[in-house]
Structures are given as C-alpha cells and as structure tokens.
C-alpha cells in the first residue's frame with residue numbers, strides 16, 4: 042500500500058502534518074506528534090496535525106494490520122525530517138542542527154526554529170513534502186496468489202493465563218494473565234501497555250464468553266445485552282512486560298502492536314482450562330455447555346438428549362490427538378444447551 | 380419521547396456524553412442526576428424536571444480536573460467511547476467513598492463496559 046503522508050510549512054512557521062489516520066484507539070493522536078517532534082528536533086508547539094478530513098488529507102491508508110504507528114509513523118518521521126532540512130539548508134552556517142525547537146550551531150543555540158521557518162515561508166513561499174510507503178525491495182507479495190511476505194516484520198508475544206474452574210458448573214474464570222510482547226520500541230509505553238492489557242482482556246473474553254451466534258445468516262446475539270463481553274469484574278490482574286529491540290524499519294524502532302495481544306491469550310486460556318479439567322478444549326469460547334458436552338460425563342449426554350460422547354450419530358467420536366481422551370465432535374449451534 | 384441523552388447531545392450540543400448501546404447495557408451514557416450515576420439513554424426527559432444533571436463537561440470544568448489528569452496519565456483512556464461514563468461513575472464513587480477498596484471500585488464500575496483498555500487497571504488508579 043503506497044500510502045502517502047504530507048508535511049507542509051505554514052505561514053506562522055509551524056509544520057503541519059497531514060495523514061488520514063483518525064484516532065479511534067490506535068493512540069496516534071499522542072504518538073504521531075511525539076514522532077514528528079522527535080524526528081524534526083522540534084518543540085512542543087512547532088507541529089500541528091490536520092484534522093483527518095478526507096477532503097484535505099492524503100489517503101495514508103486504513104487502520105488495519107497494526108500498521109498505524111509502524112508504517113504511517115515512519116512516513117511522518119521521514120517527511121518531517123526532510124521538511125526541516127529543506128528549511129535549514131538555505132541558512133548559512135556550519136554544522137547547524139535542530140534540537141528542542143532551537144537551531145543549534147557549534148557555539149550553542151542560534152534562534153528558534155520557528156522564526157527561521159517563518160522567514161523561509163516569507164521569502165520562498167509555501168513548502169510541502171510528501172512521502173509514500175515503499176516496501177523494502179526484498180519484501181515481495183503476490184496479490185493474485187496471496188503468497189510472499191505481506192509485512193517486513195512482526196511483533197512477537199507470549200501469554201500465560203491462569204484459570205479457576207468450578208467443578209460443579211464448569212464455569213471458568215481467569216485469575217491472572219501475563220503478556221510478554223516484543224514491540225520493537227514502545228513510543229508511548231503507557232498507551233502501548235494499555236493496548237496490550239485491553240487486547241488481552243478481549244482475548245480472555247473470546248476464550249470464555251464471546252460467541253457470535255448465527256441462524257440463517259442472521260445474528261442471534263447482535264447487541265450488548267446478548268453478546269456478553271468481559272466487565273471489570275471479569276478482568277483478572279494482567280501483567281504486561283514490554284521487550285524492546287529496535288527494528289530499523291520502524292519509527293525509532295517501533296513495530297505494530299494493536300492486534301498482537303489477541304493472538305496468544307485465547308489459546309493460552311483454552312490450554313489452562315484443559316489443564317484444569319482434563320476436558321479437551323477444541324473450540325472457543327469454552328463455555329460450561331461446551332465443556333460439559335466435550336466431557337465424558339453422562340450428565341452432559343443426558344442434558345443434551347444425546348447418546349453421549351461415545352455414540353455420536355455422526356461418528357465423530359475419535360480420541361483427541363492431544364490428550365488421547367475420547368471426545369465428541371465440537372457441538373454445533375443447536376447442540377448448545379439453552 | 381425524548382431521552383435525556385438526546386437532549387444533552389443534540390439539543391444542548393454536550394457531546395461528551397456518549398451513546399454506546401442505547402439500551403442500558405454499556406454505561407457510556409452515564410450522567411449524574413442529583414449526584415447519582417444514571418444511564419441517560421434510559422431516562423425520559425420529563426423525569427428530569429427540577430433535578431440537577433451533571434455531565435462529564437460539568438465535572439471536568441470543576442472539581443474533577445486533577446482526577447481527570449491522573450486518569451489520562453495512567454492510561455485509563457484509549458478510544459474514549461466509554462471514558463465519559465467511567466469518569467462520571469468513578470467520580471461519583473469517590474464522592475461518597477474517598478478511599479474505595481479494590482473490590483468496591485470494581486463493584487462500582489461493573490456496569491461500564493470498555494472494549495479497549497483501562498478497565499483492567501482502573502481500580503489501581
């Protein structure tokens with residue numbers, strides 16, 4: 042996706058950055074200004090971000106695939122740094138750089154960058170720079186076969202989940218979760234950890250509660266009254282550990298992180314439930330009904346009006362490869378208890 | 380029948396109060412009515428006569444300023460859809476109980492859903 046980002050010099054000497062990203066939780070309203078200031082050596086008040094109105098901003102791509110900070114952030118860093126250099130170049134002087142909003146020479150601070158930028162606008166007129174995302178040459182992806190490397194790198198994570206299961210009801214409750222994520226570099230550690238906490242909680246909900254039920258192509262639970270997500274009372278302690286190994290393709294080493302915490306939390310929870318109960322969990326959410334059906338309990342069979350796990354009419358009664366225990370095939374929608 | 384939520388958002392332009400579900404499940408629309416956290420999506424306007432309604436704009440402009448700053452600094456907000464409701468609920472809790480236990484805080488916030496973040500750590504903050 043060759044998505045562009047634009048930086049332009051304004052008459053007041055500020056740099057305006059134009060991207061299409063709307064902050065709906067990616068954290069870009071906080072992270073983008075951080076990246077722009079750090080990349081340009083600019084001060085708190087030297088950068089402004091345009092409202093992401095599609096009539097004004099370039100199409101810097103959608104919020105997908107955890108790309109916002111990694112891809113768009115990287116374009117911002119490049120674009121702002123280049124705009125700063127274009128403003129700095131005509132200024133006569135040896136070894137000038139910009140730091141904390143000041144132009145600095147060998148003998149110390151020379152003048153605020155914004156003053157020089159304003160003069161540049163007055164003498165040379167508007168200035169605008171656009172960069173597009175170019176995947177590295179070695180990264181090739183075939184759009185027709187969907188094969189190849191879709192991304193130049195990935196963030197990595199490992200999850201540990203501890204559950205308690207009520208032996209009478211088979212209701213499972215997460216007690217503690219730990220997520221260790223290698224994120225390249227956390228630009229805003231508080232927001233980064235928050236995303237991982239929230240994503241982990243969502244993964245726990247997916248593992249134990251959240252089930253999209255469909256009938257004849259319609260949702261049976263299309264509202265929050267019937268589609269149950271975790272509340273604060275379902276949320277265990279979640280410990281997040283960030284590992285930072287700067288990745289040279291991302292802004293200041295950052296990789297994408299948004300979706301990562303959804304990957305490991307549910308499998309870890311399923312394993313924990315299996316470990317606690319001995320019942321193979323091959324489908325999530327691991328609700329009490331599904332666990333009862335998958336167990337060898339005659340109660341499950343009786344309650345469900347079925348011949349039990351060993352006598353499934355469809356013959357899907359092979360032993361679980363993993364546990365060696367016989368079990369029923371995962372129940373279908375109709376088999377789930379009311 | 381107009382809901383208090385619509386009058387706040389559309390009539391008065393106070394868009395700080397959010398509509399999440401519109402059916403009393405999510406807590407995003409929470410406001411204070413005579414100091415009590417209440418779901419404004421379930422309140423018909425006529426029930427509000429003579430009562431004191433406070434929204435997140437009101438408490439943010441007043442005594443809750445510091446509380447809000449701490450809320451932001453500790454990462455209690457991500458997309459922000461649930462945030463006004465959580466802020467109102469937590470603020471009301473602190474008014475009647477300045478030092479709630481972890482359990483009390485969890486109990487108070489149990490009706491405020493959050494899909495992003497914050498909700499796990501909230502009682503610590």
Ligand code: FES
Nearest residue numbers: 399400401406420
């Ligand atoms: S909008 Fe009122 S509870 Fe969800």
Ligand code: FES
Nearest residue numbers: 458461493494495
């Ligand atoms: S911050 Fe997004 S729903 Fe709570």
